[in-house]
Amino acid sequence: MNRLQRLTLNGFKSIKAIDIELHPLNILIGANGAGKSNLISFFKMLNEMMAGRFQIYIGTSGSAQSLLHFGPKITPHIEAKLEFEVDNGVDTYHMRLFHAAGDTLIFAEETLSFLQTGWPSPRTDELGAGHKETQIIKAAEEGKQTAKTLRYLLNRCRVYHFHDTSSTAAVRQSSYIGNNRWLMSDAGNVAALLLRFREENGGAAYQRIIGTIRLIAPFFDDFVLEPDASNHVILNWREMESDQVFGPHQFSDGTLRAICLATLLLQPENELPELIVVDEPELGLHPYALNVVADLLSKTALHTQILISTQSSSFLDNFDPEDIIAVNREGKESQFKRLNPTELDAWLDEYSLGEVWEKNIIGGGPH
Structure with missing residues (x-):
């Protein structure tokens, strides 16, 4: 490494x-x-x-x-x-x-x-x-x-900043499916990247991401990633035991940030950056979610280098x-x-x- x-x-x-x-x-x-x-x-x-x-x-x-x-x-x-x-x-x-x-x-x-x-x-x-x-x-x-x-x-050596989860944030908008080589710094192409992960290598990375999101958000079932006529895809999703499709604007800020972090840290090992830099990854996360993210960071550090900042004492307890x-x-x-x-x-x-x-x-x- x-x-x-x-x-x-x-x-x-x-x-x-x-x-x-x-x-x-x-x-x-x-x-x-x-x-x-x-x-x-x-x-x-x-x-x-x-x-x-x-x-x-x-x-x-x-x-x-x-x-x-x-x-x-x-x-x-x-x-x-x-x-x-x-x-x-x-x-x-x-x-x-x-x-x-x-x-x-x-x-x-x-x-x-x-x-x-x-x-x-x-x-x-x-x-x-x-x-x-x-x-x-x-x-x-x-x-x-x-x-x-x-x-x-x-x-x-890539810096990621998932703080902007407003209604106009790029992560809540559609993205071109071809923009899927790596995760953008604001996760604006997360839907396109997840679509590729679902289709490649039997969906192994995608399933790891889905499983982690379910730990943080138990109501979450799966994404509904369907490209439109212009080859754009948006982060639609379903709840458990429901066929209704929800849009990315119906994710809470904390859940959306957790999705971005899970996608970043659970992507295939050969696609990880050499250094992942994240400012305050704990922002907006429930204490249980903090423990899940901390565990992800520790495990990902076995495969690539990580630099983060935090102001959370409970988050710090995991390291x-x-x-x-x-x-x-x-x-x-x-x-x-x-x-x-x-x-x-x-x-x-x-x-x-x-x-x-x-x-x-x-x-x-x-x-």
């Missing part, structure tokens, strides 16, 4: 500096404004960068001054290094982004390297400076192997201390610290992990 084993990030939003090792399962905890969502938004920036939309992302994020730690006068550049453990070594992506005229960011440096296991030094590719969009796409298309590998890895990264706001910067299980042994003899967090023993709290 490929894994993002280390992330170094300087000068991004509230993150003045971070150098942290990542595990298969990583749970961010912290008070509002501590910086959890800022780390997640860094991966969102990577998603947009790898899609060739970096300058659009900067513009829609409030320009460069909103991305630089306390603005360009304090922090003139953002620097990041991502080290991926692969089968035969370590692939590393390094970039420095400088503030430029028009309140934007340009690449001051972009470097790719591969250190093969057993070799004394890495093979390095310099992608130049002064460009507004990443050059890794061009380098990969030119056939450079390190660029091809890192483009794949970076493109498969081990070594999975937890406490985020604290120290002065003007976010600090990230992974818990040390041995330091908590005495506390965990009497209290659950969530209770220890509520007592502000491990940090990541509002006090």
